[in-house]
Amino acid sequence: MEENMERPENEDGELFEHHRVVASKGQVPLRVDKFLMNFIENATRNKIQQSAKDGHVWVNDQIVKSNYKVKAGDEVKVLFEHPPHEFLLVPEDIPLDIVYEDDVLLVVNKPAGMVVHPGHGNYSGTLINALIYHTDNLPSNSNERPGLVHRIDKDTSGLLVVAKTEAAMTHLAK
Known part of the structure; x- marks a missing residue:
């Protein structure tokens, strides 16, 4: 093991866990770069080594x-200074079809083909990216998805209610 290496940190000193694997009881000694290639989708040995x-x-x-x-x-953990991409929310100026809006909620007509929230393979261009551009400080639900009370599938169009306050989030979730 490498000794006395400085711990990488972001400005807040926080590291984010991107991957965590516990080697099984039958694990034969194997280089960590080769080991991680078995568990991290689309990882190359070069990326892991870097x-x-x-x-x-x-x-x-x-x-x-x-x-x-x-x-x-x-x-074995892979830690970075930024959250995993599915939790890295970036505001994007994407047009929204807002059917109703007041101080506590909004109703948006989501088109078919638009992903509701970032996740594996869909890190941008989502409804959440558009909503956080449109509205500051949306409250997060239990899954850290700002404003969402419910969701619909990517290929489904329809109305979604979005909470703009903590009180609205709590009330609508009931």
Whole structure:
């Protein structure tokens, strides 16, 4: 393990867990870069090695190099200074078909083909990206999705109610 490497942090000093894997009891020693390739979709060995070089790969709460051998029971994490993309909400100027709006809620007509919230493979161009551009400080629901009381599938069009205050979120969720 690498000793005395500085812990990478953002301005707030917070790191965000992007991946976490605990090696199974039968795990034979395997380089951490090869180990992670089995668990991270679309990862290349080069990207994992660069992440390790940058201090983003941790085993048992210690920064490791890409040649570290993962053993049974090791807890392997990939940590970055930014949230995972599905939680990284960026306001985008996307036109909205707002049917009704007041101080506490709005009703938007979502077109078919528009994804409601960011998730794997859909990190931008979502209704949430448009809503946070349109309205400041939307309250988050239990899944950290601002304003959403409910959702509909990407290929479904229809009306969605969006809470603009904590009180509205609580009331509408009931």
